[in-house]
Amino acid sequence: MKLYYSPGACSLADHIALIESGLAFETEQVDLKSKTTASSKDYTTINPKGYVPALALDDSGVLTENIAILSYIADKAGKLMPIGDLGRFRTLEALAYISTELHKGFKPFFMPGSSEEEKSAAKETLTKRLSLFEQALASQQFVLGDGFTVADCYLFVMLFWAKTKVGLDIAPSLSAYYDRLVARDSVAKALADEGLG
Template identity: 70%
Template structure:
């Protein structure tokens, strides 16, 4: 497999998940401005959308979008999804919330022409949306009682952005969760592999 990523982008979630799952993969850095891979290939021939992540499978198929890639990884790695009859649906529910309500709300921080007023509104929205996880983390260390899942990989990435790119106030339990996860081996390795200190 090949993970197409950009350092510190949302593809960090997939990078963490692949390491956590102990799946064999090659990480291929993408220049998102030039739309080229590290070896100069046209990235749009791999992912016509032009952004990361993309996961090239061994049979030549390519998956894009975090929800799809993280679900794929969870399906191939026992223990990275919650159990029970509704486990896979609860995972999709959480991934969808992170993608649509958190991830998309960061847009002003990555748009060169965004005004400070837009960023201020985004910080307010993100603060409210992050707060949803405070109750969850009152009784457990991760998002699901079964333990660490691919949803934790994605939420960690959003918290990384909140703390390092957007200066979003993070509620206390969520901040403690972020600090705990920062010490996790898979996360430390992914950050190091991407050159993020």
Template identity: 55%
Template sequence: MKLYYTPATCAMADHIALIEAGMDYELVKVDLKAKTTEDGADYLAVNPKGYVPAIALDDGTVLTENMAILNWIADTSGTLMPADGIGRYRVIEATSYIAGELHKNFKPFFNPNASELERDEARKMLTKRYALIETMLTENAYVAGDMFTVADCYLFVTMNWAVNKFDIELPPQVMAHFNRLGARDSVQQAMREEGLV
């Protein structure tokens, strides 16, 4: 299976999840501006949406959208998410929150044409959104309960943007979670393989 990624993007959530799940994968780096892969192929032919992540299964099936890919990794490996019960939906709930309420609010920081006002508004919103994560991490060891799940993989990516890219202050439990996750072998390996450390 191939994971189409660009370093330090949300595709790193899938990269970490694949390592945690012990699944085999091949990384294919994507140039998001040129929409080409590292071997010069047309990325739009793989994923017409033009963004990462995408995975190509061995039978040629391509799956896109982080939520779908993370769920596929969890379901295929039987790890990183409870198999059933409310715990499973807590993971989906947390992952949706991270995608819709955290990830999307980083948009003005990635957009060179965004105004300072837009960035200020996004910073305020992120502060509010991470405050809820702070409460969740005060109640539980991981963002969706008492086990490490795909939601933590995705949360790590957004925390990494906050701390290492955009200087956005994280509340204490969130920061401690970032440091704990950053010390995991899977995260270290993903960072190395993406050329970030």
């Protein structure tokens, strides 16, 4: 498997999940401006959507979209997603929330030309949306309880952006959670491998 990524982009979530999974994988960096891979290929021939992440599978094409890639990694690894009853659906619920309500909320900070009003409105929305996790993370280690899942990989990237790109004030329980994750081997390795250590 090969993960196409850009340093510090949302593909960092998939990178962390792959390290956690113990599955064999390689990575290749993509220049998102020129849509060129490190080996000088036109990235749009690999992922016509032109954005990261993309996961080239060993025998069945290319998978895109964080929710699909993270779920695939968890399935293949047989971990990173709780099993039984609602476990799988709670994970998908968390991934969908992170993708559609948080990830997309950062847009004004990545789009050139966004106004200060747009950024300030986005900050307010992100603070409100992140607060959903505050209470749970004050009493449990991870998003879905005491086991690390792919939802943690994705939420970590949101908090990484909140801290490093937006300068958002985050609640103490979220800050403590972020510190726990930064200290985790897989997260530290993914950050170092992407040159963000």
